[in-house]
Amino acid sequence: MTKIPHISSSISRLTVSLLLLVMGMGSTQAQVTKMFTMEKDSIPLFCGFSVSFDLVGPAMLMLSDHGEYEGALRVNLHDQWFPIFEMGLGRANHENDEVTGLTYKTTAPYFRLGMDWNILRKKHQPNRMYAGFRYAFTTYNVDIIRENLPDPIWQTASGFGVEGMSCNMHWLEAVLGIDAKVFGPLHLGWTVRYKRRLFHNDGTLGTTWYVPGFGTNDKDQLAANFNVIIDI
Amino acid sequence: MRKIIVMCLIGMAVAACTSIDCPVNNTVRTYYALMKADGTPDTLKKDTMWVWTQRIDGTDTVISRQIQGNLELNCFFGSSASTFDLPISYTQPEDVLCVLLRNSVGKNYIDTIRIKKDDIPHFESVDCQASYFHTITDVSVTHHVVDSIVINNPHVNYDQNTTHFKLYLKANR
Numbered sequence: 503m504t505k506i507p508h509i510s511s512s513i514s515r516l517t518v519s520l521l522l523l524v525m526g527m528g529s530t531q532a533q534v535t536k537m538f539t540m541e542k543d544s545i546p547l548f549c550g551f552s553v554s555f556d557l558v559g560p561a562m563l564m565l566s567d568h569g570e571y572e573g574a575l576r577v578n579l580h581d582q583w584f585p586i587f588e589m590g591l592g593r594a595n596h597e598n599d600e601v602t603g604l605t606y607k608t609t610a611p612y613f614r615l616g617m618d619w620n621i622l623r624k625k626h627q628p629n630r631m632y633a634g635f636r637y638a639f640t641t642y643n644v645d646i647i648r649e650n651l652p653d654p655i656w657q658t659a660s661g662f663g664v665e666g667m668s669c670n671m672h673w674l675e676a677v678l679g680i681d682a683k684v685f686g687p688l689h690l691g692w693t694v695r696y697k698r699r700l701f702h703n704d705g706t707l708g709t710t711w712y713v714p715g716f717g718t719n720d721k722d723q724l725a726a727n728f729n730v731i732i733d734i
Numbered sequence: 735m736r737k738i739i740v741m742c743l744i745g746m747a748v749a750a751c752t753s754i755d756c757p758v759n760n761t762v763r764t765y766y767a768l769m770k771a772d773g774t775p776d777t778l779k780k781d782t783m784w785v786w787t788q789r790i791d792g793t794d795t796v797i798s799r800q801i802q803g804n805l806e807l808n809c810f811f812g813s814s815a816s817t818f819d820l821p822i823s824y825t826q827p828e829d830v831l832c833v834l835l836r837n838s839v840g841k842n843y844i845d846t847i848r849i850k851k852d853d854i855p856h857f858e859s860v861d862c863q864a865s866y867f868h869t870i871t872d873v874s875v876t877h878h879v880v881d882s883i884v885i886n887n888p889h890v891n892y893d894q895n896t897t898h899f900k901l902y903l904k905a906n907r
Contacts, residue, residue: 596860604860646857648864653824656787660825662855662864707857708867718859720755 545626549578552689554731559590568594568712572727576618581625584632588614592640592714603648605663610642612715618677628683632693636675640714643668646707667705671713674698681731689731697723756862759892764849764870767897768816771881775816776903780838785820787831817897822890824866825853835879837907843879848872856891867891870898879907 556572563569572590579585589611596606618634647663674697681691699721704710710719717723768776823829831847850872856865868890875883881902890898 599860602860602863604857604864606860651824651864655821656823656826658823658825662866663857664855707855709858711857711859
């Protein structure tokens, strides 16, 4: 006569097996967690502000007929991410061109908002290298004047141009920069920028010449800044 | 660090470059096509045509090259020329052009073409000459030898590959 196992003993055997399995898995998971536990980073997320101003724009204003005054406020997040707000005042005063006789004047603010990333492997050191982007825009009024423009055939002279023509431009910038600590909170740095025009309203005369913050009007533009940076 | 310095120097060099981007075709002129009544291109055949206007100081000025109806003289790329171009004033509200056509037996016909237009100042850059674009609003003619003149494209700008006016000469000239 064959002995039939009692159902209660089968259930208890299954329960014991499952408990052993779960306990085994728990100990394995603890071992894995122990192996890959990362050390806690001692650098906080918020590491302070820095303010900066550019020296290339004022130098261009001194040496030519257009340029910018520009400053920036940058937040340091964990020495890795740097949200940045830049603001400037662009100016052009090209009077009575010696060849074309044209006068071009504008003075207007411009604004940029973006983010830089510290692309160096060792983030927490005084020198940094950045890659980043900016979204920028400006609204500006421009005077374009050519007094007594002569008609070569009919020999009449006409006043050419407009005053206070309202224009605007929106553009994107790809930024590559370096930043080196000099002493204390003082840093010096370069940024090289590729600017790409997005939207623009050039008024009623066809096109404009100098756009504050962008440079001479084109679909794209290259520029460089030399920044004096102070950590706060 | 050396790579960074080289990259910065290249960036500065590129950023320091300036260029003057004035349009290559920077003349604003009106383009005419001689047409037959059936809509096919016409030529002056053996006729000669002069166009002139009057300057503000009162002196007459021939403003067009002499258009010779000779096929060889007006031949471009193996086909006969039946088009010509004329200047347009910067800011006069109406241009008055006088047309003298002398046929093959020496008979002269004179017509006057009046072109009304709106003038639009056009600016490219401080390095490029200022100019005016125009929108032609009306044209009329005295019908002595010119049967009719029609506005084909009212917008006058740097475009040289357009026809602003179609000029229909009388067949029995």
